[in-house]
Amino acid sequence: MNRLAGKIAIVTAAANGIGRATAQAFAREGATVYASDIDMDKLNELRGDSKIEVHKLDVTNNQDILALSKKVDKVDILFNCAAIVYRVPILDLSEEMWDKTFDINIKSMFRMCKEFMPKMIASGGGSIINVSSVSSSIRAVQNRCAYSSTKGAVLAFSKTIAVDYVNQGIRCNTICPGTIDSPSIRAYVNSCPDPEKALKDIAARQPIGRLGKSEEVANMGVFLASDESAFITGSEFRVDGGWTM
Ligand SMILES: NC(=O)c1ccc[n+]([C@@H]2O[C@H](COP(=O)([O-])OP(=O)(O)OC[C@H]3O[C@@H](n4cnc5c(N)ncnc54)[C@H](O)[C@@H]3O)[C@@H](O)[C@H]2O)c1
Known part of the structure; x- marks a missing residue:
């Protein structure tokens, strides 16, 4: 408990x-969290948590990003x-799909980095965690042309932030989940x-023999935050049940 006490966090796709x-x-670890998404029905379910404030934010919409930024003076995560x-x-x-x-x-x-990094730097730094995937430059997964290309870009992008802002207190790391x-x-x-067979097949990709839980990825997020x-900066962390070992 309280590993993030006093810190202010912004999370996209939090619904x-x-x-x-x-x-x-x-x-739970004590941060004040600005949780954002476009799925307000699911996001509103988080309203009961006194440490979480919910915001409608489409990550492709600069107005939405600016509106959140105006409400947040300091950002740590x-x-x-x-x-x-x-x-x-x-x-x-x-x-169009690409x-x-x-x-x-x-x-x-x-x-998001352009908008919120200046606030991090102003208060001495912060931790940026970008979610990639093992389906990226790490390994080939069938039928993921555009997706894997973006996730490879996430890995490269994160390293550029890490190297360019290391002296301003910014750490930037990437999480690469499996299934x-x-x-x-x-x-x-x-x-x-055949949904049952499909579920078995994607579970079997992980040598650990099951799908991962969102909470298991969140644990890595807490550590990196x-x-x-x-x-630790400029690194990637696979949470993949051994899929890429
Ligand atoms: N689930 C997996 O197996 C897996 C594996 C590797 C990587 N990932 C990555 O983890 C992250 C989360 O995936 P997930 O499967 O847990 O969630 P999900 O795909 O079930 O949910 C995605 C969320 O993103 C939100 N979203 C979509 N478009 C948006 C936009 N324009 N602006 C703001 N929010 C938007 C949706 O409303 C939804 O709440 C993604 O980056 C995904 O690529 C997931």
Whole structure:
């Protein structure tokens, strides 16, 4: 408890899955959390937590980002989590799908960092945690053309921030999850002709033999957000049940 006491955190995509579990874990550890998403129905479920303030924020919308920024003077932790996935190879991917994936998955991080890093620097620094995936430059996963391209970019982007701002107290690290049980994974499984088999197949990808839990990714988020990881920057952390070992 209280590993993040006194810290102020911003989390994108906090309504569901990894972002939601992370917002809740940050709050449990004593941070004041600005939890944001476009899914207000699910986000509003977090309103009961006195440490969490919810905000509608589309990561592709500069006005939304500015509106949140006006409410927050100091930022210690930025958890960039929003992403979408089209499960198709290049020949089934339109330019519109490619652009949308890049806009939500990586340009969003550029926008959020541009807006909130000056506030971090002004108060002596902070921790930026960008969510990538093992499906990136780390390993090839079928039918992830645009998605994996953005997630590889997240890894490179995070290292550039780490190296450029290390002397201003900014740490920037990346989490690369394996297959994590989340609403989007469940939606994918249920869209398969044989959902039971699909679930078994994606669980079997992890040598540990199951899907990960959002809370298990959130645990890594807490560590990287806290001063326990004060000597760590420019690194990537796989939370993947051994998928890439
Ligand atoms: N679940 C997995 O197996 C897995 C694996 C590797 C990486 N990841 C990454 O973890 C992150 C979270 O994934 P998840 O599966 O836990 O969540 P999810 O896919 O179930 O939910 C995604 C959330 O993003 C929000 N979102 C979508 N577009 C947005 C936008 N324009 N602005 C703001 N919010 C928006 C949605 O409303 C939703 O709440 C993503 O970056 C994803 O790529 C997930």
